[in-house]
Structures are given as C-alpha cells and as structure tokens.
Amino acid sequence: MASGETRLQAFGVTEPTAGTDTTSIKTTAVRDGDEYVINGQKIWTSRFQNSDLLLLLARSRKREEVAKPSQGLSLFLIDLRETKGITAVPIRTMVNHETNEVFFDDARIPASALVGTEGEGFHYLLDSLNAERILVASECIGDGRWFIEKTRRYTSERVVFGRPIGSNQGIQFPVARAHINVEAADLMRWRAADLFDAHMPCGAESQYGQATGLGGLLGSR
Ligand SMILES: Cc1cc2nc3c(=O)[nH]c(=O)nc-3n(C[C@H](O)[C@H](O)[C@H](O)COP(=O)(O)OP(=O)(O)OC[C@H]3O[C@@H](n4cnc5c(N)ncnc54)[C@H](O)[C@@H]3O)c2cc1C
Known part of the structure; x- marks a missing residue:
C-alpha cells in the first residue's frame, strides 16, 4: 500500500437507511464454510472506483440475537479485484468527489477477509x-x-x-x-x-x- 501498488481507499459503512445511526445497518455477512456471503447496499462509498480494497462493515449476527446494537457487527477487508457480486453506481455530486452506491448480491469473500474478531467491528x-x-x-x-x-x-x-x-x-x-x-x-x-x-x-x-x-x-x- 505504501508503494502505491495496492490501493485501500474505500470504506463502506453508510447505508441508505443508516447514516449516523451506524448500528442499524442492514447489510449482512453470513458464514458459509470457508467463506462469508455478503448481501445488502451501501451508499456514499467514496473512492470505490479508485480502490483495490474495500473495508466493509456488515452485520454478522442478527440484531435480535445480540444484547447490544453495537454487537454482532464485523469488519471485512475485501479484495475488489477478485470478488464477484459487487456493483457500484456513481453518485453525481456538486464537488469534485468520487462517491457511489454499492450493491452486494451474494458476494462471496474468503473467511480470511475478516478483520480481527467477528462481532467486534463497531469498536x-x-x-x-x-x-x-x-x-x-x-x-x-x-x-x-x-x-x-x-x-x-x-x-x-x-x-x-x-x-x-x-x-x-x-x-x-x-x-x-x-x-x-x-x-x-x-x-x-x-x-x-x-x-x-x-x-x-x-x-x-x-x-x-x-x-x-x-x-x-x-x-x-
Ligand atoms: C460526499 C460524501 C462522501 C461520503 N463518503 C463516505 C464513505 O466513503 N464511506 C461511508 O461509509 N460513508 C460516507 N459518507 C456518508 C457520511 O458519513 C454520512 O452522510 C454521515 O454518516 C451522515 O449520515 P446521513 O447522511 O444518513 O445523515 P443522517 O443520519 O440522516 O443525519 C442527518 C442529520 O441529522 C443529524 N442527526 C441525526 N441523529 C441525530 C441525533 N440523535 N441528534 C442530533 N442530530 C442528529 C445528523 O448530525 C445530520 O446532520 C459520505 C457522505 C458524503 C456526503
């Protein structure tokens, strides 16, 4: 990353119905063997078109299965170059800023994409x-x-x-x-x-x- 060969520029947190209220995000990550399956939508994902990697926040345990809303959220480092099922739609802005809506349709990522401990993503x-x-x-x-x-x-x-x-x-x-x-x-x-x-x-x-x-x-x- 420091040499510029790999670009980590994108951070997918905000969703159409969850901006400031981050713990109410609806994008899910479901474990399936050695993979996670991602479904949902992000919005205002900046620099997506100029990034090889995306840090994604998704719910890996349902809200009703955890004691606090901040629990059960996980962070993933996704390699966009080798992941299928992710579509980006650019949002036109009045400033010179590249930002997007991003859709996840059964996007499969390796379990190794999990950052740290599952469920600790909010922290x-x-x-x-x-x-x-x-x-x-x-x-x-x-x-x-x-x-x-x-x-x-x-x-x-x-x-x-x-x-x-x-x-x-x-x-x-x-x-x-x-x-x-x-x-x-x-x-x-x-x-x-x-x-x-x-x-x-x-x-x-x-x-x-x-x-x-x-x-x-x-x-x-
Ligand atoms: C150009 C641009 C680039 C962005 N890039 C990224 C990105 O790369 N990745 C990403 O994940 N997100 C990105 N965002 C999203 C940004 O972080 C969100 O817009 C932000 O979290 C606010 O969410 P919202 O727009 O849904 O506002 P809302 O949550 O709908 O809030 C609207 C307003 O109400 C206020 N408000 C809400 N709740 C309360 C409360 N309880 N008390 C008082 N005031 C309250 C808020 O402060 C805000 O002023 C970007 C946004 C823009 C515009």
Missing part, C-alpha cells in the same frame, strides 16, 4: 474514526492559522480614514477569538493524538479536537 470502526478525526482536526488547524495570518496581514495593510482597519476593536476582537479557538483546538488535537498513540480511549478528545478545529476555522473566516 474497530470507532477506533479508525478517531484517527480520521485527529487528521481532520490537524487539517482544519492548519487552514485556520493560514486564514488568521492572511486576515492579520490584510487588516494591518488596509488603511481607511487614515489608519489600518486592524486598529479598530470591532476588527481585532473576532480575529483574536478565532486565534484562541484555533489554538485551543490545537491543544486538544495533541491531547487526542497522545491518547491515541498510547492506545487509550480518545473518543471525546478527538471529536472535540475536530469540532473546535472546524469551529476555529469557521470563526477565522
């Missing part, structure tokens, strides 16, 4: 989302700093009524607030990253880091 998913949130927070913090610096330069160069507009409190306060928000997000981002590296729970920290990073970025605009 693996949350863990990988934390890494993504830390990454997105870092992106937003970088963007936020760039916008604040651009704003600082403009407000000190733009002269109105004989003085730079940055000498007015009405301009200074929102810029200062945006700066503080971005720096607070930065601290939380590092805290989340440290916890993640130490294999400790970091759900709240990484979500807060992402939310404040986005907030700081919006505030700075």
Whole structure:
C-alpha cells in the first residue's frame, strides 16, 4: 500500500437507511464454510472506483440475537479485484468527489477477509474514526492559522480614514477569538493524538479536537 501498488481507499459503512445511526445497518455477512456471503447496499462509498480494497462493515449476527446494537457487527477487508457480486453506481455530486452506491448480491469473500474478531467491528470502526478525526482536526488547524495570518496581514495593510482597519476593536476582537479557538483546538488535537498513540480511549478528545478545529476555522473566516 505504501508503494502505491495496492490501493485501500474505500470504506463502506453508510447505508441508505443508516447514516449516523451506524448500528442499524442492514447489510449482512453470513458464514458459509470457508467463506462469508455478503448481501445488502451501501451508499456514499467514496473512492470505490479508485480502490483495490474495500473495508466493509456488515452485520454478522442478527440484531435480535445480540444484547447490544453495537454487537454482532464485523469488519471485512475485501479484495475488489477478485470478488464477484459487487456493483457500484456513481453518485453525481456538486464537488469534485468520487462517491457511489454499492450493491452486494451474494458476494462471496474468503473467511480470511475478516478483520480481527467477528462481532467486534463497531469498536474497530470507532477506533479508525478517531484517527480520521485527529487528521481532520490537524487539517482544519492548519487552514485556520493560514486564514488568521492572511486576515492579520490584510487588516494591518488596509488603511481607511487614515489608519489600518486592524486598529479598530470591532476588527481585532473576532480575529483574536478565532486565534484562541484555533489554538485551543490545537491543544486538544495533541491531547487526542497522545491518547491515541498510547492506545487509550480518545473518543471525546478527538471529536472535540475536530469540532473546535472546524469551529476555529469557521470563526477565522
Ligand atoms: C460526499 C460524501 C462522501 C461520503 N463518503 C463516505 C464513505 O466513503 N464511506 C461511508 O461509509 N460513508 C460516507 N459518507 C456518508 C457520511 O458519513 C454520512 O452522510 C454521515 O454518516 C451522515 O449520515 P446521513 O447522511 O444518513 O445523515 P443522517 O443520519 O440522516 O443525519 C442527518 C442529520 O441529522 C443529524 N442527526 C441525526 N441523529 C441525530 C441525533 N440523535 N441528534 C442530533 N442530530 C442528529 C445528523 O448530525 C445530520 O446532520 C459520505 C457522505 C458524503 C456526503
């Protein structure tokens, strides 16, 4: 993957009736000898057309057979180059983003495609989302700093009524607030990253880091 020979770009979680409410997904994975048989549908599966492998979340035990909704979900690493029964239909979007509806009709995958322990997929998913949130927070913090610096330069160069507009409190306060928000997000981002590296729970920290990073970025605009 690091050399670019194999592309793992696609993550199939969201379904037409299960977005935020991930544990209500309906795509099933049924064990049959040395294989799993996958049936169901995903939506908004991004980069599918540019991926050799797909990480798929599917229900391997029925909802009524498990105590909690988060149980009985499994994660699979599917080789799209050698799996039949998977069809992708591109979704047209207004942004330059390749995303798809993906249909699974008796798609057979080897049992070895299972990631980790069967039924634990939801926890693996949350863990990988934390890494993504830390990454997105870092992106937003970088963007936020760039916008604040651009704003600082403009407000000190733009002269109105004989003085730079940055000498007015009405301009200074929102810029200062945006700066503080971005720096607070930065601290939380590092805290989340440290916890993640130490294999400790970091759900709240990484979500807060992402939310404040986005907030700081919006505030700075
Ligand atoms: C361009 C694009 C690319 C994507 N790529 C992928 C991908 O590669 N793989 C993948 O699996 N998914 C992907 N997604 C799906 C994305 O992760 C989902 O859109 C997201 O999980 C939200 O699900 P939903 O759209 O069904 O919204 P819904 O679950 O219907 O929620 C709609 C709104 O209601 C809010 N809401 C829902 N429940 C509550 C509640 N209890 N309290 C308060 N607010 C609530 C939500 O926050 C949201 O704002 C992509 C989506 C887009 C648009």
